[in-house]
Amino acid sequence: MSDTTRKNVLVFRELPPDQLARLQAQHKVTVANPRVPEQAARFRDALATTEGMIGSSYAIDEGLLAGAPQLRVISSVSVGVDNYALPALAKRGIMLCHTPGVLTETTADTIFSLIMASSRRLVELANLVRDGHWQRNIGEDLFGWDVHGKTLGILGFGRIGQALARRAALGFGMPVLYHNRHPIDAAKELPELMGKITHTPMEELLQRADIVAVVLPLSDETRGLMGPREFGLMKPGAIFVNGARGAIVQEEALLQALNHGPLRAAGLDVFATEPLPLNSPLRTHPKVTALPHIGSATFETRHAMAVLATTNLLQALAGERPLAMFDLSVV
Numbered sequence: 001m002s003d004t005t006r007k008n009v010l011v012f013r014e015l016p017p018d019q020l021a022r023l024q025a026q027h028k029v030t031v032a033n034p035r036v037p038e039q040a041a042r043f044r045d046a047l048a049t050t051e052g053m054i055g056s057s058y059a060i061d062e063g064l065l066a067g068a069p070q071l072r073v074i075s076s077v078s079v080g081v082d083n084y085a086l087p088a089l090a091k092r093g094i095m096l097c098h099t100p101g102v103l104t105e106t107t108a109d110t111i112f113s114l115i116m117a118s119s120r121r122l123v124e125l126a127n128l129v130r131d132g133h134w135q136r137n138i139g140e141d142l143f144g145w146d147v148h149g150k151t152l153g154i155l156g157f158g159r160i161g162q163a164l165a166r167r168a169a170l171g172f173g174m175p176v177l178y179h180n181r182h183p184i185d186a187a188k189e190l191p192e193l194m195g196k197i198t199h200t201p202m203e204e205l206l207q208r209a210d211i212v213a214v215v216l217p218l219s220d221e222t223r224g225l226m227g228p229r230e231f232g233l234m235k236p237g238a239i240f241v242n243g244a245r246g247a248i249v250q251e252e253a254l255l256q257a258l259n260h261g262p263l264r265a266a267g268l269d270v271f272a273t274e275p276l277p278l279n280s281p282l283r284t285h286p287k288v289t290a291l292p293h294i295g296s297a298t299f300e301t302r303h304a305m306a307v308l309a310t311t312n313l314l315q316a317l318a319g320e321r322p323l324a325m326f327d328l329s330v331v
Contacts, residue, residue: 007317008070010046012055013077016303019310026314027052034058047071054313062088073322075313077305079103081326082218082245090328097312097322101159102304103296108163110295111243114267115152115168115211117289118239120144121265124286145237145264147172153209154178155202155225156216156244162190164213169196177205206233211241218245226250231257237264243295246271251282258287269295 009023011031023029030050032043035058047068053060056077062085065071073095074084081098089096117123121144128134128142152168154161157180168174176197183199184190190197206212212234216222226240227250234240240263242249251272257263268282269291282288296302312322 007051007072008046008049009052009054009313009317010043010050012043012053012058015054015077015310016306019306022310022314023054027317052313052317054309056083058083060084065089065092065094073097073313073316075309075316075322077309080217080245082247086328086331090331095316095322096326096328097309097316097324098326099305099308099312100324102308103301104159104163106298106301107160107243107295108167110269110291111160111164111213111215111241112167114241114243114269114289114291115213115239116147118241118265118267119147119150119211123289145239147174147211149173150210151175151177151208153200153205153212155205155212155214156180157184158215158217160243161215162193164215165190165193165197169193177209179205202230203233206230207235209238210235211239213241214244214248216244216248218247222248224248224250226253228253228256231261231263234262236262238262239265239267241267243269246274251280255281255285258285263287265289267291269293 007027009027009029011020011023011029013033014031020029020031030042030046032039032046034040034043044067047064049070050068051070052073052075053071054075054077060074060083065085065088071094075097076084077099079098079100081096084096121142125142152174154164154176157178161178165176165178169176170192177200178197179200179202186194186197214226225248231253240254254266258266265287267289270293271282274293276283276290282290296305308324312324315322
């Protein structure tokens with residue numbers, strides 16, 4: 001490949017070696033993770049000539065974009081795009097790619113594992129054994145609650161919400177209520193779930209569901225969506241699970257609902273601030289099962305995400321339409 005066709009690419013979060021090699025074979029690549037102090041200056045310097053970026057979990061804001069005048073495309077190794085200044089990208093005509101689809105099943109697995117763990121108190125009871133406190137058969141004070149047959153409410157019904165519904169309805173006999181901007185034509189799109197899922201207004205879903213799971217993207221519309229009023233609508237003994245984005249939840253309101261309100265337990269894979277601060281009450285709360293944002297964190301899925309993100313970037317830089325381009329026209 002000639003020097004005229006080789007573009008400047010900035011990798012701002014480490015890629016698997018085989019995907020980095022794909023990029024290096026076609027373009028001039030700088031690897032600089034701005035979260036690592038000794039790489040931050042190299043990252044800033046590289047922006048001036050960067051035409052394509054690839055990475056994740058770092059805020060690409062307007063100020064940063066101003067330092068990248070030649071930038072044509074960002075390929076995010078993620079489904080969510082809340083780390084990117086979308087209006088600024090749209091204004092400058094910078095393409096944004098992401099990785100939907102490849103992490104759907106893995107993330108649904110994680111969310112359903114939180115439902116199981118929260119209902120059956122799995123982490124709490126595993127620690128009981130680990131810490132040497134299992135001295136006799138457990139009593140009712142340590143019993144959990146059944147998952148099968150309970151009503152699951154799902155806020156958001158995209159790919160992950162639908163995958164979660166399949167696990168619940170088909171695997172555990174759970175009636176599923178879902179709230180989405182538009183109802184799904186189950187007969188056409190999800191025939192296996194016909195008669196097992198019901199599109200429901202949000203207030204009614206919160207009032208009726210035994211377990212509420214959030215799988216919404218973060219946007220201006222969903223930021224802080226779950227607050228005191230919403231948690232107050234939930235039925236006594238309900239369980240709340242968040243596998244989407246932490247900022248969708250007002251954490252003080254969640255704590256109130258756990259301490260003084262209706263909630264029996266919460267399973268959380270995401271938080272408003274990550275990593276979760278050591279002084280956060282959620283970290284050690286006895287009713288909270290907390291995970292370190294592992295929704296898609298398996299070897300297979302993370303590699304598949306990197307493959308798709310790399311393919312997206314290579315296609316965009318070659319003037320082709322990427323496999324998974326985020327629609328900035330809706331911003």
